[in-house]
Amino acid sequence: MTDLTFAVLDVAPEPYAVTPVLTARVGIAALGDEPIHAIALRCQVRIEPLRRNYSDDEAAGLLDLFGPRERWSATQNTFLWQHTTAMVPGFSGAAEVALPLECTYDFEVKAAKYLLALRDGAVPLQFLFSGTVFVRGTHGFGVEQVPWDREERHDMPVSVWRDLIAAHYPGTAWLRLSRECVDALAAYRSARGLLGFDDAISELLAAAKELR
Incomplete structure (x- = not known):
């Protein structure tokens, strides 16, 4: 062998x-x-x-x-x-x-x-x-x-x-979300006239931080 x-x-x-x-x-x-x-x-x-x-x-x-x-x-x-x-x-x-x-x-x-x-x-x-x-x-x-x-x-x-x-993937990362979560995030972004999902998530995180 x-x-x-x-x-x-x-x-x-x-x-x-x-x-x-x-x-x-x-x-x-x-x-x-x-x-x-x-x-x-x-x-x-x-x-x-x-x-x-x-x-x-x-x-x-x-x-x-x-x-x-x-x-x-x-x-x-x-x-x-x-x-x-x-x-x-x-x-x-x-x-x-x-x-x-x-x-x-x-x-x-x-x-x-x-x-x-x-x-x-x-x-x-x-x-x-x-x-x-x-x-x-x-x-x-x-x-x-x-x-x-x-x-x-x-x-x-x-x-x-x-x-x-x-x-x-320079300066980026992937995040997997459910379709319902993506739809809700897209609606939130559109309602506030935000440019992208990054802006929507950043705004939500800032609001959550203020509530602590």
Whole structure:
């Protein structure tokens, strides 16, 4: 059976993507003399929140996800960010492959909430590799599976994600509301002659602040 190892070399924004996408550059080494014809590579990318410390500002942003600090030992569990795939062409010895990591700015998604709360430092990622390896067999091609224990940890700078989002959504953020709420907000905006939803929400927040 072919012995494969994986190493995450870096994670960087994909400059020409229409939507926010990071690219993880992964090095693959095949130990042995037999060439690899191809690999149908799969990868599960997870976030390990316990592998880093958090400032007070970051802790406030993580309150919805993990609760107060005193509960973090029980609530800060590793969670799924995404699944990704790539087709690795044939090689001998070593190769590199680019894994696309699609990013969302939807704050209803757990990973997006987590990433938004981080100010600096690194995002603690875990890459779990699997897939199908095509090698030379006795009758043409042989098929093997990537061993189940192939995993790699990588600390992605928070600035990589923040720069990506800033490039695609400069100075803005997405907020999902029910249709009824949007209709009511639109009626409020129109009745007061306001230019946009930002103005309507700002006015409502200011009025609520005065009532406190």
